[in-house]
Amino acid sequence: MAHVFVYGTLKRGQPNHKVLLDDTNGCATFQGHGHTVEPYPLVIAGEHNIPHLLNLPGQGHCVVGEIYTVDERMLRFLDEFEDCPTMYQRTWVRVAVLESEGARSAPQGPPAADRTLQCFVYSTASYPPEWVRLPYHHSYDSLGEHGLRYNPRENR
Numbered sequence: 001m002a003h004v005f006v007y008g009t010l011k012r013g014q015p016n017h018k019v020l021l022d023d024t025n026g027c028a029t030f031q032g033h034g035h036t037v038e039p040y041p042l043v044i045a046g047e048h049n050i051p052h053l054l055n056l057p058g059q060g061h062c063v064v065g066e067i068y069t070v071d072e073r074m075l076r077f078l079d080e081f082e083d084c085p086t087m088y089q090r091t092w093v094r095v096a097v098l099e100s101e102g103a104r105s106a107p108q109g110p111p112a113a114d115r116t117l118q119c120f121v122y123s124t125a126s127y128p129p130e131w132v133r134l135p136y137h138h139s140y141d142s143l144g145e146h147g148l149r150y151n152p153r154e155n156r
Helices: 072-081 129-133
Strands: 002-006 028-036 042-045 050-053 064-070 089-100 116-123
Touching: 002 028, 002 072, 002 089, 028 116, 050 116, 064 072, 064 089
Parallel strands: 002 116
Antiparallel strands: 002 064, 028 064, 028 089, 042 050, 089 116
8 A cells, every 4th residue: 555645636526536436446545635745836737737746846835635545556547547657757755644534533643733644646857848937836626716727538
């Protein structure tokens, strides 16, 4: 099992979340909310308005997202789904846990806010240079105030 941090269309309520719920892809269990310990640029780019976490630690914002525990089958599925390593690269990132699933009923251990986890994240190190000049976001919502509506794969 591995921890995966999702910040874009795979989050709850977002267009691609359904793939995490599909048992044929493997097992993904929601663990809680968090944010990257280091700032990163989260941009919305390309003709389909896809969120991208640029692998430029130290720039941008501490990005808010969700933490999942996934099995090996789901991790392999996500690698393919995220076109890894071509479009995205799966790398490690430190995530500060904001709220753990079930934290209210489990008093043992440190409070969620005092915890960090090492998680896989799908970020990109290869992108057009102009993406660095796009607006940086703290969090992503496909219907957010940015006005850049995501174009789902099935509509392309």
